[in-house]
Amino acid sequence: MVGKYHNGNQLRVDFQVHLHRSNYGLDDVLAHMEQIELGAAGILSYPFENEINFPLSKAERYELVRGDRVIKATNKENGRRLYLFLGKELESSDGWHLLAIGTKIKYDTTAKRPLEAYIEEGLANVEILILDHPYADPERGFADIPKKKERQLRRIAEKYGKEIAFEWNGYSKPFVRKWFASRILRAACSDVNVKLENLAEEYDLRVIPTSDTHARNKRLLNGIGVSFVTFPVSTLDFSDKTTLNYSIKAAIKSGFYGTDKHYVSFLHLFEAWWPNIRSKIKEKIVKH
Numbered sequence: 001m002v003g004k005y006h007n008g009n010q011l012r013v014d015f016q017v018h019l020h021r022s023n024y025g026l027d028d029v030l031a032h033m034e035q036i037e038l039g040a041a042g043i044l045s046y047p048f049e050n051e052i053n054f055p056l057s058k059a060e061r062y063e064l065v066r067g068d069r070v071i072k073a074t075n076k077e078n079g080r081r082l083y084l085f086l087g088k089e090l091e092s093s094d095g096w097h098l099l100a101i102g103t104k105i106k107y108d109t110t111a112k113r114p115l116e117a118y119i120e121e122g123l124a125n126v127e128i129l130i131l132d133h134p135y136a137d138p139e140r141g142f143a144d145i146p147k148k149k150e151r152q153l154r155r156i157a158e159k160y161g162k163e164i165a166f167e168w169n170g171y172s173k174p175f176v177r178k179w180f181a182s183r184i185l186r187a188a189c190s191d192v193n194v195k196l197e198n199l200a201e202e203y204d205l206r207v208i209p210t211s212d213t214h215a216r217n218k219r220l221l222n223g224i225g226v227s228f229v230t231f232p233v234s235t236l237d238f239s240d241k242t243t244l245n246y247s248i249k250a251a252i253k254s255g256f257y258g259t260d261k262h263y264v265s266f267l268h269l270f271e272a273w274w275p276n277i278r279s280k281i282k283e284k285i286v287k288h
């Protein structure tokens with residue numbers, strides 16, 4: 001059907017994509033999505049920007065209609081429709097990352113708040129909430145979380161396990177984490193996705209795989225959609241942007257979706273993370 005874009009009867013969604021301004025256009029992002037039959041992506045500003053960090057006016061091959069939670073893009077030639085969810089990767093005061101997808105909250109950029117405060121607010125505002133890379137600690141260079149944080153994670157799983165989802169992360173390649181742990185960080189970096197799967201089984205959690213692509217340049221757009229979820233189109237309501245958020249939330253809650261879990265390639269990961277790796281190496285040299 002012209003106007004809807006999906007792969008058969010499935011809508012594929014990669015909820016975590018970080019774009020970088022000015023290195024390519026939204027046309028390039030949407031063309032890549034079409035090529036891999038990804039019908040929707042979460043475009044995240046980080047950590048506190050309220051606006052999508054991207055010049056929308058530059059898209060030429062797609063007609064864009066911006067709602068307050070989602071941008072609808074229609075290919076002018078073939079009529080295919082794609083969706084870009086507006087979102088944020090929030091950084092809480094207690095050291096967690098939370099994806100707030102389809103958000104319209106104006107977050108205070110000067111004061112971080114605890115994770116539970118963001119969860120409560122997001123739930124009240126029909127956001128799709130995903131606790132991303134829960135076992136990789138952003139406060140410790142993405143090494144494993146300490147025991148105290150694991151206890152907190154279990155409390156969150158118990159309290160909000162039916163309301164929010166938990167992310168399987170496409171950047172957390174086990175052998176790269178191992179190398180990073182032994183050579184650079186000197187802290188344990190285990191397979192965080194396996195740990196998440198175990199936790200999910202224990203608490204009956206909803207796991208959402210995302211690519212977590214950081215596309216600093218056009219080539220790195222190839223990470224988009226390596227991991228994704230699929231929703232049966234019949235369960236979604238596209239009539240307006242709020243109903244799309246509602247229906248996706250409901251599908252996640254009921255567990256009525258498929259998952260496709262893959263890691264980005266080693267070359268992608270190395271190129272995307274090189275600035276971070278370099279700064280860690282420099283830190284290490286300075287310390288010694």
Ligand SMILES: [Zn+2]
Pocket residue numbers: 089097132133138
């Ligand atoms: Zn993160």
